[in-house]
Amino acid sequence: NAGVTQTPKFQVLKTGQSMTLQCAQDMNHNSMYWYRQDPGMGLRLIYYSASEGTTDKGEVPNGYNVSRLNKREFSLRLESAAPSQTSVYFCASSEYGTAFSNQPQHFGDGTRLSIL
Amino acid sequence: ELKVEQNPLFLSMQEGKNYTIYCNYSTTSDRLYWYRQDPGKSLESLFVLLSNGAVKQEGRLMASLDTKARLSTLHITAAVHDLSATYFCTAALYSGAGSYQLTFGKGTKLSVIP
Numbered sequence: 257n258a259g260v261t262q263t264p265k266f267q268v269l270k271t272g273q274s275m276t277l278q279c280a281q282d283m284n285h286n287s288m289y290w291y292r293q294d295p296g297m298g299l300r301l302i303y304y305s306a307s308e309g310t311t312d313k314g315e316v317p318n319g320y321n322v323s324r325l326n327k328r329e330f331s332l333r334l335e336s337a338a339p340s341q342t343s344v345y346f347c348a349s350s351e352y353g354t355a356f357s358n359q360p361q362h363f364g365d366g367t368r369l370s371i372l
Numbered sequence: 373e374l375k376v377e378q379n380p381l382f383l384s385m386q387e388g389k390n391y392t393i394y395c396n397y398s399t400t401s402d403r404l405y406w407y408r409q410d411p412g413k414s415l416e417s418l419f420v421l422l423s424n425g426a427v428k429q430e431g432r433l434m435a436s437l438d439t440k441a442r443l444s445t446l447h448i449t450a451a452v453h454d455l456s457a458t459y460f461c462t463a464a465l466y467s468g469a470g471s472y473q474l475t476f477g478k479g480t481k482l483s484v485i486p
Contacts, residue, residue: 289474296381296478297478298376298460298476298477298478298479299415299460299474299476300476301473301474301475304467304473306467312467314473315475346414346415350472359420360405360407360417360420361405361417361474362417363414363415364414365413365414366414
């Protein structure tokens with residue numbers, strides 16, 4: 257089972273460049289999430305999509321945009337990368353509805369992004 | 373705003389010893405998750421705690437939830453080297469439309485030494 261797949265796994269950008277991080281899940285989950293992980297900070301939510309067709313801001317949305325392309329895919333875009341966006345980015349997914357709370361979020365392997 | 377605090381942030385313990393990691397959260401949240409992360413890896417779900425008094429055990433790890441005290445604990449019994457990892461406590465807040473936002477603690481980096 258693939259679960260949550262993120263691409264690329266590593267990327268180095270120059271300040272001002274743009275790029276899109278891709279995420280796809282094969283568990284038929286409705287909700288998808290993007291987090292960033294910085295040393296000593298735990299994970300912080302950037303954006304989430306409760307269901308196909310909806311997206312909402314999380315704790316740290318500035319400098320990012322997202323697109324829920326379909327039920328499987330949720331992408332994160334950096335329009336003009338800044339060194340402060342150097343981080344490890346994780347995509348996650350979970351089920352929808354009241355029964356969802358019994359299940360944890362499932363995480364991808366992460367994208368390690370460095371911005372010079 | 374939901375805040376989650378873990379203690380301690382760093383823990384070095386000898387094999388065979390017992391210890392407890394504490395997780396306090398600031399506002400009402402009756403869904404608490406524990407995750408494990410190995411260096412350079414993704415997050416693995418350990419426990420989902422849904423109600424006051426919930427206790428779950430898996431091997432040498434036991435997690436509990438006290439919603440009145442806004443406290444969850446992760447107890448480690450007779451630690452072994454394989455338990456070395458970073459453990460995250462995560463509290464959930466309902467954000468509408470059937471979705472929950474997770475707020476993570478900063479993590480407890482556990483090192484088990486011979």
